Structure formats: structure tokens, C-alpha cells
Amino acid sequence: MKRSGFIDYRYNIHTNCMEVFGNSDEVKICFVAAGTIAIKKDMNSIQYMQGEIFVLTPYDQLPLIKFTGVLIELSMNVLIFNRFAFYNIEHEKSVYSERHDFLKRHFLEVISQIKKQQWFDADVSVIKLINYVRMYNYYNPDDIKVLSPVIKQVLDYINVNYQQGLTLNDLAQQFYVNPSYLSRLFSKEMNITMGNYIKKFKIYKIALEMLITQTTEGFYEKYGYKNYSTYNKNFKSVFGVPPEQFLQDRKKLKVNDNRYKNFTELKNFCDGIETA
Numbered sequence: 001m002k003r004s005g006f007i008d009y010r011y012n013i014h015t016n017c018m019e020v021f022g023n024s025d026e027v028k029i030c031f032v033a034a035g036t037i038a039i040k041k042d043m044n045s046i047q048y049m050q051g052e053i054f055v056l057t058p059y060d061q062l063p064l065i066k067f068t069g070v071l072i073e074l075s076m077n078v079l080i081f082n083r084f085a086f087y088n089i090e091h092e093k094s095v096y097s098e099r100h101d102f103l104k105r106h107f108l109e110v111i112s113q114i115k116k117q118q119w120f121d122a123d124v125s126v127i128k129l130i131n132y133v134r135m136y137n138y139y140n141p142d143d144i145k146v147l148s149p150v151i152k153q154v155l156d157y158i159n160v161n162y163q164q165g166l167t168l169n170d171l172a173q174q175f176y177v178n179p180s181y182l183s184r185l186f187s188k189e190m191n192i193t194m195g196n197y198i199k200k201f202k203i204y205k206i207a208l209e210m211l212i213t214q215t216t217e218g219f220y221e222k223y224g225y226k227n228y229s230t231y232n233k234n235f236k237s238v239f240g241v242p243p244e245q246f247l248q249d250r251k252k253l254k255v256n257d258n259r260y261k262n263f264t265e266l267k268n269f270c271d272g273i274e275t276a
Helices: 078-083 099-115 119-135 149-161 168-174 179-190 194-213 228-239 243-256 264-275
Strands: 009-014 026-041 044-049 053-056 064-077
Touching: 026 078, 026 099, 026 119, 053 099, 064 078, 064 099, 064 119, 099 119, 149 168, 149 179, 149 194, 168 179, 168 194, 179 194, 194 228, 194 243, 228 243
Parallel strands: none
Antiparallel strands: 009 064, 026 044, 026 053, 026 064
16 A cells, blocks of 8 residues: 655555565664564575564565565655664663564554554654654664675666566676676675576566466567577566466465454454553
8 A cells, every 4th residue: 555645655455475675765663463484595494473573674685585475564665764863762772672562552553553554643653653663673784784886776777677587798788887897796796696686586576467467478589588498487486386387376366365354363463462
């Protein structure tokens, strides 16, 4: 759900894996409302259980997210996040010792206000949430790894032009750098080869569009693949199954799993926090 107003942010409720992606210009605050979440990022695997919060930060390596359950995502541009981080609530640390539960409570308050279309209250609460995320070190822009300007430019270019058949030589020519140098620098700073990054980014985008449109038709041409065989091979290398099976498996999940229709787990969890 996207809305316009004083602050530009949006929230989504996900019940399928592969709907949430890191983004080079966004901060995503994520809450596990039900089930479990497994994230593979920067060669590490992390698991989050119901009631936990995590943050996807700008210029993260593309995270592979798998989950069964319900994930609530609140996202905003990193410039918005930084603009409203005021650094002036240090005294709150001594008041709320259980910082994780407090952050969860505040996150759910924001979502509740958005759902009720209480936009002014939601804007104020989002500003508070931004500062609590900073204060509790869930995300601090000052600590984020600093990428060289050319790598930032390359990532931004890929984010916009991912449907093209991008290659290392194309990008090197676009930014007037030596291909070998660009390849080494990208691998060093992103901990993934440029070829694998482009492949994963493109396949993730295809998977997301596939889930939205509920079809597997026409993607290899649209996303710049020379033939279906290469597209199918790349898709299987990321998800372990061909596109048709991927979509069919997700359709089965939607048909067979109606446990979260009214998100009763989320309501129960909210009630538990309120009485804690």
C-alpha cells in the first residue's frame, strides 16, 4: 500500500516468499507477524521467528528471503529516513530497557494508524520509529559500508535498466572504466560477481512480476534473454525449479494456506504486547 502526504513511505503485507527485496535506495523495516523467515545475505543465513523485527539496508547484497507465514514491510527512501533522524532521543534508552519489544509495539502502532488512514498520527509515528531504529542500532547510515561512486552508479543503473541484456562490458563502457577493473571492484565491494548480481536481480524481478500477473508467458523476451534455454537455466539456478513449477508451487500455497486470512496471529501478538 502506497500513500502520499507529509512523508513518503509505504507498507505491504506479504504471504509469499520472494516478494521482499533489498533495494539500493530504500530502508525496509520488516516484522514477522506469523511463521518464520530465513534470509541469506552476505554469505550468512539468519532466521527470524514470529514477533521479530529486522531491517534491510541500502546497498545490501541481494538477500534471498524464504518464509512461511506473514511478513509486514514498511519501506521508505533512504533520504527520507536520514532527513527525519534527529539524534535527540538518547534519554529514551533508560526508559525502555526492553528495546526490542518497544520497537515492535511502535511498529505495529504505525501500521495500525496507516490502516485506519490516520495519516497525521502515522506520519508522526513514522518519524519516531525512524529515530528508534537509529537509536537501537537496527540501522545506522554512518555505519553502512561505503561504496565507491562508480559502484553506486552501476547499481543504480542496473536498478533502472535490468530488463536489458546487461553485460560487464556494457556497464564498463557506460561508465568509462576498464572491464577488468570494474569486475574486481564490484566483486570486492559487493561480495558477489557482477554477473551473478545481474542474474539474481533480474530473476528476482521476474519472480515478483510472475506472482503479480500469475503467468509465466513472455518474460524471457521482455527481460533481454536471447533464448528460453538461458532464461530457464538462470531461473533454476536461483530458485531450484523452472518458472512454471515456481508459479504452480506458489498457487498451491495460496489455495491450501488460509490460516492467515484475517491475520489473527498478528492481532493476538498485538494484544499480547499491549498487556505485557
